[in-house]
Amino acid sequence: MDTHALQELIACINRVHETDDVGLTFAEEMTRPLSDAWQSWDDADTEASQVLGVFLFYRYLAAHDRTDMLMAIRTLTPCLLYADIALPPDMLPFLADYGVCEAERLREDARGSPDPARAERAAFAWQRIVMATEDGHPQREERERSLRRARRLLAARRGDTAYLDQAVAAARAGLVPQGRRDRLATCHELLLALEERYEATGNADDHEAALRCAEELAVYAHTSARDAIGCSLLFSFGEKLFQRYLRDPNTTDLRRAIGFLRDSVEFPGPHLPTRLLVLSRALSIWSAAARDPGIVTEAIARAEQAEELVPRNHQDYPLIKWQIASLYFGRYRTTHSGDDLDRAAAAILEATLCLTRELQITALQSDIAFAQYERTEDSEHLFTVLALRKRVLRKLPEDDDLSRADALYSLSQAQMHWYRRTGSLGDLDNAVDNGRAALDLVAATDARRRPDFLCGLGKVHMTRFALRGERDALPEAIDRFREAVTDAPDRYLPLALLAAALGYRYDLTRDITDLDESIAAGERALGLAPAPQRAGILLDLSGARRLRFGGTGDATDLDHARAAIAEALALPALSARYRMRISLEQTELASLSTVNTAERLSAFEAAVELLSEVGLSSPHHEDREFMLSVHAGLGAKAADAAVAANRPDRALELLEKARGILADTAPTPGWRGNRATTARHLCRNATRGPIVTVSAIETGGLALLVTPSGVHPVALPGLRLHKARARHKALEEALASGACEDVLDVLTWLWHTAARPVLEVLKATGWQGTRLWWCPVGVMSLFPLHAAGDGHDGVMDRAVSSYLPTVRALPAERRRPTSPGRALVVAMSRTSGQASLPGAASEANSLSRLLSATVLHNEQATREAVLTALPSTRIIHFACHAQADTREPTRSRLFLHDQPLTPRDLPFGLDADLAYLSACATSDVMFLGADEAMHITGAFHLAGFRHVIGTHWRIDDLAAADIADHFYTVIAAHGPDHAAQALHTATAELRRAHPDRPDLWASHLHVGP
Known part of the structure; x- marks a missing residue:
């Protein structure tokens, strides 16, 4: 248990003892220690359990909340059963009632083990149960009987069976011959004596002798009325037959046992x-x-x-x-x-x-x-x-190999999935180690476990290959799957996994024999799989057949692929996830040259329609982020298909429908968050300037120019996805090493491949304005499109740029003026665990002077203080450290004095003018989830801030202060609606002064109208 929390609880309990005031347990300062103690509680630590249980009991006495009582019982029961420590007398009856289940399990466990220590634990537990049971309790006698049985078991484990031996000998001596009136009574006495000794010693001969007695009694009971005694005798024989079956499996014993057991439950x-x-x-x-x-x-x-x-x-x-x-x-x-x-x-x-x-x-x-x-x-x-x-x-005991093997295998699979969710390399490495350790503990002849363990370890290696790019892992996976197929040729799963792994290897080697074997294994798996498991196999078969058609041109494979998809679609109760996979496979099939563009577009439309169902199936935000990240890039591909079908309007609609799904689950006033918005409506948003979407897929990039006159597609052939990823990696490395020339090189590439072609088309359409809104998609969200240029010409020379998370995020109408509100500055010059920010104080002083802003500085800048101030704040400025969470963007955070502020903390429905986030990487997102653009900058915009200033990367502290000073000079004179122009002017001045330092002037961006 958390040591600090434990000490806080002990101190509070002592104060209760001194004052007799149980209400002290509800003091505000006890909330965190109680939470920490509960979360770190381990029932093996009986002393800590005692402290936590007594604290919870006192809370119950103060407020009579049943939850506190249940938690107290849960934590104090181990203290009753496993330790000789004092407990609140008023709790003892409850603990005894709660503990009988576990005490009985301890006795059952001791019966199956020769270890005297286990019998001693059982006897101790039953002794404590009886001690805690009041006289007159309806179960007092039964509990005393259980204690006697536990003590006899302990004596037997210690080698003392004299009492039991005497009882069996006396019963045998008293057994009268068959035919005598008292034969049944003496037979029953012997049965009870044998049962008790068998329970204590586990001697199989005693069990067989008891079974013979039980059978004689059961024959009598079968011919008598079904009363309490008769049913008891029938049960005794049925149970012993079942016990013998468990010891030495024999179908006849099992069938007879069930028959007698069925008869025994009639009364x-x-x-x-x-x-x-x-x-x-x-x-x-x-x-x-x-x-x-x-x-x-x-x-x-x-x-x-x-x-x-x-x-x-x-x-x-x-x-x-x-x-x-x-x-x-x-x-x-x-x-x-x-x-x-x-x-x-x-x-x-x-x-x-x-x-x-x-x-x-x-x-x-x-x-x-x-x-x-x-x-x-x-x-x-x-x-x-x-x-x-x-x-x-x-x-688990160290010598329990099979149980440890099962546990290691299960843990390995869970760690593999956790890596897939979080990217934790340690979990994947542990998954490999635990999977191998599990396999080492099972015999080669274990037909139940070994194939499962081989498949599990193979899946871990597949994950290493598919998500970590470790090529040596693929042959290991294939070898494990082959072993599993050899061990269990009649099971579908090893074959299905082998088929998938061979398909991966074909992608690497283009060796057609791998693809042939993959299809053959898949067909065998399909023949063995039950209906609920056929969907995944059919999908893999379709993909493999499609790939072989691409290599050989054999139309038979294409027909089989389509037939597999049709069969999968016909399966009952398909989950949204499988329906999405089917739609995606249909898009691949429709992309083949033998099919027209309309069919390909139709397939993408079906897939986009499923995004919400798949992405929003979980109530937890992080799960929604993950599920949507799995399908990132779908909107860009769908838009490309629509343009190929000569339907640019539909391209825009599909792109919008596939993006901003998380944002639309909590829309704000004025936010037109309807993903079914038509292109005609979206084009009305572009009355003040064009909105440009930019996306990249493997076949090339695409820009959609949204203007009042319609949607105009611009092909960007040099903007292939793998090249864009490589350029972003180069940008990150250049910024980390301070290689400004390399940053300029990326901006030049961005200009020639994306920005310049867009601006040239806009110019050709007659656009002569200076305002431009970028709406980047996927990996393009990670680039400063507003700063693209080659040193002679660039976006900053031609237009004032802003960004939008989606096209529909820009309101078509300007908001009417509202009453003025206050300005707030959150300045963290000192942050625990972070470098100091001397420029934060400078920014705070400048805003205080220009806007008469309220300042929350260092210790004043608590999370609660900021959230309390937000609803009445028109302008808020953060001068602090930030950290982007690249796997769960909504866990990205601004570092305040006590707790960080995350996008999920922000209240929706604010009516505010400007949020300025002078912090590092507030607009950073991971590529996999970039379609949602749920970074800190976007979150403030969605929360209701009309204008938001953020950064792509951390910049020099003093340069950030200089940009802020120039920016707010304009805002003070002209108001927040000049935010885009003010930022453009401030960064342009910095560029003129330091043209070779794009790390200083290319990071800031404006989101909003």
Whole structure:
């Protein structure tokens, strides 16, 4: 647990003891320590659990909030069961009721192990349970009986079985011959004695002898009425048959066990829930062998019937919930029913609330959470998986090879997916190590685990190749998949993965034999795959067939590719993700020379229509960012297809529809955030000057000139995507090393390949204005288009530039004047962990002089102070450090005194004039997510600031102060609506003074009208 938080809680508890004021636990300064303590709590640390539990109990006494009580019970129960420490007397009855489930699991665990330490833990736990149970409690007698059983088990583990041996000997001596009236009674006495010794020692001979007694009694019960005694006898025999099956699998034993267990549940009574649970377990095993869905349905019904009969503090309750979760999850793996998965998740959560240290339950909870992630791509599920799987691995015995192998494999897969989401190299490296370690722990003959582990490790290597460019990883992946196919030739997954990997290698080598083998493996996989798994295989087959058609020209492959897509489309209940993949494959098929441009455009239109459904499927913003980043560039390709079909208006509409999706989920007043906006409406936005979209795809670049007269496409053949990426990398390296000549070289390239062709076409159309709005797409969002030039001519010489996140972001009508408001300056000269910014004070002084601005300086500039001031602020200026988060742009931040300010913190619906972000990289976005342009600069514009000044990269502190001073001199004289001209004038003056220092004058940009 967090040491500082723990000390804060202890100090507060001491103050409560001194004052008898439990309300002190609600003091404002205790909020953070409580949160930190809860998040870092580990139930293995009983002393820390005691502190946290007592604190929560005092909170409950102060406010009687049931949540505090439940959290107190959860944290104090380990203290009752595992440690001899003092606990609040008023809590003991609740802890005893909550702890019986875990105490019983400890006894069950001890029964299966020869280790006396486990039996000692079980006996200690039951002793503490009995101590905490009040006299007269309805379960007091049952708990005392459990304590006696636990103590006898402990004695047996320590080698003392004298009491049990005497009981068996006495019962055998008292057994009368068959035919005597008291035969059944003496047989039953022997059965009980044998059961108790078997439970303590695990001796198989005792179990067989007990089974023979149970069978004799069951034969009698079958011919008698189904009363409580008869059902008890039937259950005893059925259970022992089932136990023998588990020890030595024999189908006859299992079938007979189910028959007797079914008969035993016909009479109600206190033991009925346990009988139903055992029957459900037997049915679940039978269903796996029989592959009969009706048996699974019965198993679920029996377990749910047991659930209805027990309270939550019943010792079998968590095991019943675990059984329900296992059954629903097992059925989900066959049916892929979301309802089954949801029911499994709800049931396992209930089980974990009762058994905090049960590793099998934790492992199942992890598997269910991973399935939820695969189904929804909700990162919260993946985060849960990582935490649970690390916990399981940490607590498993070192000598439990198979359980450790399962845990390592599961953790490896979770780490691989986490890398895909976050780019954390350490997680991918750990995924490789854990995958290999899992494989090392399983035998070559393990037909269940080994193929799965091989496939899992192969997928990790595929990720290394596909996302990290490690070419040596691809052969490793192919080798692992081949091994898995050899080990499990009748399973579809190894074949499907091998087919995909060979397709990747064909892309590298163009060796047609790889493509032939890929198609053959894919066809075999398709023949083995169940219906819910066919979509992905059909898509891969279509892609492989399409590639082979491109190489050989064999029309048969093209026909097969189209047939595969048609079959995939016909599959029931396709997720939005698969429908998107199908649409994208259709665009590839439609791009072939044998198809007309209208069909290609139609395919892109279908894909763009699905973007919102795919991108907004999660309630979490970071998940939406990730899903949309996966399909970044789709709008640019769709626009290219529309232009090829001679439909430039449609090109603009598709480009707009594919961009700014996140922004449109929270529109602001005056923001025309309708992605279905027509080109005609968008062109009306260009009355004050042309709006120019610029995009790059592999076949070349495209600019769309949006003017009142229509949309005019401009081909930019030199602006290929891979070249644009390389130039951006060169720009970043030049800025990092201070190589200004290289920065100028990038600006010259940008001028000749993108900006100059646009301006020349505009000039040819009769444009003679000076205002121009850039709306860059994808990788082009990372370039300072406004500063493109070759030293003799450039954009800054011809126009005043502004930027827009989307074309529809520029209102067609000017806003009516509003009442004046205040100006606010946030100046951070000193920031913890960052270099000092002496220019921040200079900027603050200049604005205070020019605009009579209020200044929040250093310690005054808290996050709360800034957010409180925003609604009444017309102009805000930030002179501080900033950091762009290139994977989750909405986590980019401006560094304030106490906490950073992120785009997600900003309130929507503001009515403000100007935000000036004199900070580093406030307009930086990663290429994958650049279609959304959700950087800090854009966020302030979306929040309601009409004009926003940001930067592409960090510039010299004093130069930034000089630009700000020139800028605000104009604003003070002419108002915020002159922001674009003011910035243009300030940076142009700096360029004239330092033409060889583009790092100083090319970074600033204006967003707005």
